[in-house]
Amino acid sequence: AALTVRFLTRRFIGEYGDMEFIYSHNVTVDGREILFHIWDAPNSQQTEDGSSEEKRIQWADSFVLVYSICDRASFNILPLKIQFIKAAKEGQSQEKVPIVIVGNKRDLHHQRVVSSEEGRLLALSLDCGFYEVSAAE
Numbered sequence: 001a002a003l004t005v006r007f008l009t010r011r012f013i014g015e016y017g018d019m020e021f022i023y024s025h026n027v028t029v030d031g032r033e034i035l036f037h038i039w040d041a042p043n044s045q046q047t048e049d050g051s052s053e054e055k056r057i058q059w060a061d062s063f064v065l066v067y068s069i070c071d072r073a074s075f076n077i078l079p080l081k082i083q084f085i086k087a088a089k090e091g092q093s094q095e096k097v098p099i100v101i102v103g104n105k106r107d108l109h110h111q112r113v114v115s116s117e118e119g120r121l122l123a124l125s126l127d128c129g130f131y132e133v134s135a136a137e
Contacts, residue, residue: 002104002135057088062098067119069103069132070111075118082126100129107134 023038039056057063063085067074082099089097103119105111116132123130 053084054088057085062100064100064102066102066104067114068105069114069116069119070105070108072113075103075114075122078122079126082128096127098129099126100131101126102130103132104135106132107137 023036023040025036025038027034027036039059041052041056065078065081067078069075078101082101085099086097101119101123103114103116119132120130122128
């Protein structure tokens with residue numbers, strides 16, 4: 001949520017609840033107006049059968065999966081999530097679905113438990129983009 005709000009407002013807000021939101025935002029890229037619809041959902045927002053996650057996957061055209069460089073568990077769930085997304089999206093259309101992995105909290109390097117290299121290697125192995133950022137900075 002912090003990364004989404006930073007993208008939308010250029011402000012950092014550090015604390016969020018476990019809430020799900022859909023945002024709309026216009027951005028000009030290379031002289032073209034682009035309308036983003038962002039479905040921001042925390043990882044814990046799903047039912048046991050995965051129906052909420054399936055609904056989000058069918059709704060979206062691309063995916064940004066964010067993990068904390070200070071939280072190994074948030075990183076470790078990415079391969080399964082990406083496989084789930086690819087199975088749901090690519091199985092229907094045979095087109096490569098755009099997925100970007102983002103390691104957040106780069107400013108907390110002293111608490112890092114997931115290296116940049118691990119993030120890059122995971123993205124490479126799963127054919128995804130990769131960035132490390134700090135929503136706070």
